[in-house]
Amino acid sequence: MDNQQDNSTKPASAAGWEHEVLEKLVFAALSEQKATRRWGVFFKSLLFLYLLVLLGIAVYPKIKMDKGSTGHTAVVNLVGMIAEGKDANAADLIESLRDAVKDENTKGIIIHANSPGGSPVQSAYVYDEIRKIKKEHPKLPIYAVVSDICASGCYYIASASDKIFVNPASLIGSIGVLMDGFGFVDAMKSLGVERRLLTAGTHKAMLDPFSPPKEEETAYMKDLLNQVHQQFITAVKAGRGERLKETPDMFSGLVWTGEAGVKNGIADEFADEDKVARDIIGAEKRVDFTQQEALIDKLAGKLGASFEHVISNVLQTPSLR
Secondary structure (H helix, E strand, C coil): CCHHHHHHHHHHHHHHHHHHHHHHHHHHHHHHHHHHHHHHHHHHHHHHHHHHHHHHHHHHHCCCCCCCCCEEEEEEEEEEEECCCEEEEHHHHHHHHHHHHHHCCEEEEEEEEEEEEEEEHHHHHHHHHHEEEEEEEECCEEEEEEEEEEEEEEEHCCCCCCCCEEECCCCCCCCCECCCCCCHHHHHHHHCCCCCCCCCCCCCCCCCCCCCCHHHHHHHHHHHHHHHHHHHHHHHHHHHHHHCCCCCCCCCCCCEHHHHHHCCCCCECCCCCCHHHHHCCCCEEECCCCCCCHHHHHHHHHHHHHHHHHHHHCCCCCCCC
């Protein structure tokens, strides 16, 4: 009898054990699903916050502080090398200027200039836009205020403004064009390297750094630079007019201090942004209209900066710097 009772109780005991294990597994799975959902919500919230921050960075220049009805001075930053894809590029600078003009509370525009120059094409685009704005809005003053340096392409742009204000120690001018590069012919000879170059077109490999320079090609490129230089000179004369006190070396590529620049007509007066906004434009409050590059684009752009610099040297593009 006892044996029969023991045998009859075993299946029930086994069933209870299996039920308990199954119950634990179910609860564990539910707990894991809850934890997964919580982490999912957490990471989605982080992603949302990240996107919100990026959006804030992108639209911040548009969300100006209370502009009020008294008006403000619009500021557009011209800072760094002038080139397509850089912080100082024609597309962004022109868009910034247009945004400032569209704002009904803008009483005047300050171009904060601190650049050694750059692309003559990009500089010409911005120069033309400023001249266009001045023609369409003759009562809206546009002033260039120089901090450390305003040379070459930067001065090309500044010369289109109504007035150029400097610090006595600012560097300004450099009205010239350059094209730089390297030659590796002798280095290749010393290493025993033979240059094998095939082209379709007599001058396709013009100024190739691994081949000896050709006199006619060098003369051609000098003529090209002279043409760009003359365009630069013409633009400066049109912008500055009779204020320029021309000297033989004015367009030679020399730079001057702000103090000397005021004397020779390259600049107009001594003043910083505060003084220009407060005393000349008459709107002390300043609003930055400079286009802000998206953070992700800025990070991506920096990855190729060194490579681009090397390529530009090899291609030897003209530069106002």
